[in-house]
Amino acid sequence: xxxxxxxxxxxxxxxxxTAEAMRLPxxxxxxxxxxxxxxxxxxxxxGGGRSSDGGGDDRPTYRGNGEMPRFLRNLLxxxxxxxxxxxxxxxxxxxxxxxxxxxxxxxxxxxxDALIAQGFSVLEQQSVPSLNVIMRxxxxxxxxxxxAARAAVRALPSGGDADFNHYYRGESCENCQAQDQVGWxxxxxxxxxxxxxxxxxxxxxINPDHATFAGARIDVHRLEMGDDxxxxxxxxxxxxxxxxxxxxxxxxxxxxLPVVAxxxxxxxxxxxxxxxxxxxxxxxxxxxxGAQVVNLSLAGPANTVLEQAVTRIAETTVIVAATGNGGAxxxxxxxxxxxxxxxxTAVDRSGKVYRRAxxxxxxxxxxxGVEVWTAASISGGRPKxxxxxxxxxxxxxxxxxxxxxxxxxxxxxxxxxxxxxSDLGDPGRDDVYGxxxxxxxxxxxxxxxxxxxxxx
Numbered sequence: 001x002x003x004x005x006x007x008x009x010x011x012x013x014x015x016x017x018t019a020e021a022m023r024l025p026x027x028x029x030x031x032x033x034x035x036x037x038x039x040x041x042x043x044x045x046x047g048g049g050r051s052s053d054g055g056g057d058d059r060p061t062y063r064g065n066g067e068m069p070r071f072l073r074n075l076l077x078x079x080x081x082x083x084x085x086x087x088x089x090x091x092x093x094x095x096x097x098x099x100x101x102x103x104x105x106x107x108x109x110x111x112x113d114a115l116i117a118q119g120f121s122v123l124e125q126q127s128v129p130s131l132n133v134i135m136r137x138x139x140x141x142x143x144x145x146x147x148a149a150r151a152a153v154r155a156l157p158s159g160g161d162a163d164f165n166h167y168y169r170g171e172s173c174e175n176c177q178a179q180d181q182v183g184w185x186x187x188x189x190x191x192x193x194x195x196x197x198x199x200x201x202x203x204x205x206i207n208p209d210h211a212t213f214a215g216a217r218i219d220v221h222r223l224e225m226g227d228d229x230x231x232x233x234x235x236x237x238x239x240x241x242x243x244x245x246x247x248x249x250x251x252x253x254x255x256x257l258p259v260v261a262x263x264x265x266x267x268x269x270x271x272x273x274x275x276x277x278x279x280x281x282x283x284x285x286x287x288x289x290g291a292q293v294v295n296l297s298l299a300g301p302a303n304t305v306l307e308q309a310v311t312r313i314a315e316t317t318v319i320v321a322a323t324g325n326g327g328a329x330x331x332x333x334x335x336x337x338x339x340x341x342x343x344x345t346a347v348d349r350s351g352k353v354y355r356r357a358x359x360x361x362x363x364x365x366x367x368x369g370v371e372v373w374t375a376a377s378i379s380g381g382r383p384k385x386x387x388x389x390x391x392x393x394x395x396x397x398x399x400x401x402x403x404x405x406x407x408x409x410x411x412x413x414x415x416x417x418x419x420x421x422s423d424l425g426d427p428g429r430d431d432v433y434g435x436x437x438x439x440x441x442x443x444x445x446x447x448x449x450x451x452x453x454x455x456x
Contacts, residue, residue: 095271098164102140102150103277103305106133108158115153119143128280130287131312135305137165137277161304167273168300168335170204170234170265170388178368181349182393182440184253194403199242199254199395200291200317201261202282202298203235204272210236212244212375217258221285223278227266233377234272235263237384238297240375241392250374250381253396253440260289274298276306283313292317292402295395296341297388299324299333299358307338314340318402318410320395322346322387323358330358337362342398342414345434346370346390351424353432357387363434364414365421367393397440 101123107115112122119141126135140149146164153162206220207213218239222229243259244252264274264282274282279298286294294313299322310319320342324333336343336358343362346354346369353359354370369390371383398413408416418429421436429435 095169095268095273096167097301098166099137099275099277100146101165102138102146102153102162103135103165103275103280103303104138104153104159104162105131105135105305105308106158107136107153107156111156111158112136114156115159118152120149120153124277126277126281128284128309130284131309135277135280138162161308163276163304163306165275165277166301166303166306167275168279168298169271169273170298178349178372178393179251179253179440181368182397182438184440193400195406197257197292197399197402197406198290199257199259199399200286200289200294201235201239201242201259202264202274202279202286202294202296203238203261204230204265205232205263206235206239206261207232207377210240210375210377211379212240212248212250212252212381214248215245216243216252216255218243218261219259219289220261220263222263223281223285225266225278228268230263230265230267230272231377234297234388235261235265236377237374238295238388238392240381241372241389242295242396244375253393254399257399260286260291262286276303279306280309283309287313287317293395293399294319295391296321296335297391298322299326299336299387302334302337306335310335310338311340314338314410316410318342318398318413320344320391320398322391323360323363325354325356325386326358327356328359332360332362333358340410342394342417343434344369344387344391344394345432346385346387347424347433347437351437353425354385354387354390359431361431363431365394365417365435365438366390366424366433367438393438393440397438400440 105128115138116122121139123137123139125137128135138149138153140146144152150162150164153159205222206218208218208220239259239261240250240252242252243255243257244250246252246255262282262285264278265272266274283294294317296319313319319335319340321336321344322333323336323343323345324330326333335341337360341362342364345357345359345363345366347366348354348370349368353366357369367390369387370385372385372389373381373383374389376382394417397417401413401416402408417438418435420439421434422439423436424433425436426432
């Protein structure tokens with residue numbers, strides 16, 4: 001009997017040890033939480049891939065079912081295992097698409113009085129000299145939702161263009177090889193390509209104290225909106241691509257040309273955005289300050305008021321805009337898709353389209369926009385990716401065309417850039433690359449002929 005009991009206790013001990021071993025976790029592969037588009041690269045902005053412990057999730061994997069038999073727990077006096085419930089944080093809500101208000105151009109006094117009688121109120125009104133109109137922000141009465149309020153304003157004789165005050169955002173995500181890719185050459189002097197052409201920029205804030213702007217002729221304005229000011233990362237990177245010091249680590253494409261920049265953005269948490277009303281104010285300011293080419297490295301939804309302003313200004317001013325980073329299946333982004341705007345997509349060093357670039361019949365040209373080296377917000381530089389950083393290449397090329405021939409209209413500038421582009425993708429113009437890759441050298445024609453194309 002004693003020998004039999006000893007064997008029973010030995011068997012129980014062995015079973016207990018086995019059960020304990022069953023509870024040891026086995027570290028498995030990281031959960032695929034770093035990537036949001038199905039490919040093998042890391043889309044995080046922190047420069048890292050896997051977490052430091054080798055897994056993207058701390059839930060252990062067990063052999064078998066990981067359970068100790070109930071009779072053994074009772075026999076050994078072990079408590080029930082405490083199961084840790086892993087709760088994933090709910091996804092952050094998408095940023096708002098517009099301010100909860102309306103914007104309208106040139107509403108007649110009679111129609112305005114009628115709206116005020118219905119309970120509408122004027123939040124702000126602004127003269128737009130370049131369009132010879134008065135623009136207003138309207139607050140709808142509490143009894144009307146915004147869709148109904150817009151319909152009510154549009155029903156008036158002078159309110160047909162009324163729309164929501166949509167937001168527009170900089171198109172960024174995340175070294176001079178990009179300049180070589182389009183045959184860029186630094187002019188020998190400020191006058192090498194002709195008289196000055198003023199470039200306008202609407203973007204976030206710009207750090208004027210960055211070393212790359214030491215010799216630049218850049219005039220920065222901020223529109224006071226009563227909101228938290230925007231950061232300086234996006235705007236500084238875009239401006240440096242245009243007028244960065246040619247002898248610095250972040251040389252610009254046309255460093256000798258004057259720039260007027262308007263910070264039309266504000267910040268709400270981590271979201272930087274500009275509404276349609278403020279964008280029109282910024283475009284008007286640029287026009288009043290003599291901008292002949294305007295760079296819009298931003299994108300957002302269609303807006304009838306913005307469309308009116310952009311298409312009218314584009315008749316006399318070259319407007320270049322990023323196609324946006326919504327991806328191949330996204331709806332066209334604006335203002336790039338408006339008539340008269342030169343829409344720019346981004347390609348990598350091999351000429352392949354940026355995987356998140358917008359596509360469509362409005363795409364006009366392709367330019368470098370993947371890991372393009374430009375200025376960081378405080379000092380030095382870093383690579384940037386997005387259609388935002390492709391647009392300045394075309395803006396610079398358009399400015400050089402106007403230097404060579406000030407009589408060119410915006411439509412003629414767009415046509416010449418298309419004719420000199422290097423075909424990519426399907427033969428001829430297509431919805432992915434437009435007319436093809438920008439050829440920069442052909443855009444700087446002087447009496448001595450075009451600048452030589454780099455052979456590197």
